[in-house]
Amino acid sequence: MPDALLLSLLVAAVAIGWWLGRRERHGTSDPAQPATLTRDYFVGLNYLLNEQPDRAIEAFVAALEVNSDTIDTHITLGNLFRTRGEADRAVKIHQNLLARPTLTTGQSEQVQLELSRDFLKLGLLDRAERLLQQLVRESSHDPTRHTAKQLLVELFDREGEWQAALDVAHPTLVRQHDEIRRAAAHWLCELAAQARQTASPGVARKQLRQALSIDPKCVRANLSLAALAMDTARYREAIRVLMRIPDQDLDFVPTMLEPLQHAHRLLDDDAGLATCLEQLLARAAFTSLVILLAETRRRQEGVQAAIDLVTEQLDRTPSLGGLDYLLDLYYQQQQSSGEPDSRIRLLKQHTHALLQARPRHRCQRCGLTGEPLHWQCPRCRSWGTTRPITGIEGE
Ligand SMILES: [Zn+2]
Known part of the structure; x- marks a missing residue:
């Protein structure tokens, strides 16, 4: 038996033993059945010791009769198994609870929520969806409907059903949960990508604007809007959209550089690119930004101008990528003067190897x-x- 399961069952056994003991002390036990209850408990312990977890669970569940005092213990027992990765056992416990006719509506809805969490964990998405849709439709308890909607959103997200997720989440959940707001903007970006593929740029643009109205920080929406503008050769518009990204999230400047460079190249506007890059550099000295600007300087003014820029930036902000690029520039300079230094090549090999090993995101x-x-x-x-x-x- 896995250690985690053994531990869960021991915890459950102690909890049930404690509850039975307390019940006996307070004299609330049904005088007709005390021996049966205790016997079920010890039978459960016996199965546990003989490493028969399924039969142990059945015996424990039988020992703990379902009433308003014990329903929480049953639910917790099920949840314990789910969090331990034993969702099939959680289903057994929660389904056993749901079959009891004594549950109040509130208790039954709580168990249905837990059961749908078990199904989600097991990947039984159809069964989870049926339960959750029913709760959303029929529950008169606001917090239950809210939780059921959150779980439905999680389910549709897992299935890649972006429009369905959006329909459930918008507008209440989007307004109340930061994480769902961020996700909703991305669902719209996904829908816009599909619309772009099926040649519906108008629909895509509308969805991307909605993404930005839901989450103004959604960098991806502006990257996608710029890509849409590029599709119809509106390069200046693409550049304008891209240059909004630093105001949304400065850390994403490196991500926008490739399309920014591409748009300027199609316009054959190296000077315009340099102006944009200088504006960006005034806000943050990202390595890829410094290298791209240095490359435009090298094309316009020669290697020494690029070396000056990179050296100045490295003095302010040390960077492995900047150093690696500087070694390239030195090597080019020495090659053109006819005296290449093999030590630079050696250093370059090391910086290159270090850069290869690092993740970027x-x-x-x-x-x-x-x-x-x-x-x-x-x-x-x-x-x-x-x-x-x-x-x-x-x-
Ligand atoms: Zn993660």
């Missing part, structure tokens, strides 16, 4: 790091929590 919620920027974290499934890494080894 990190989820602020679960800490997952990696090279690509995920709008939804693949580990913790939260939206908009993965961000560029800053600092000496990052941006």
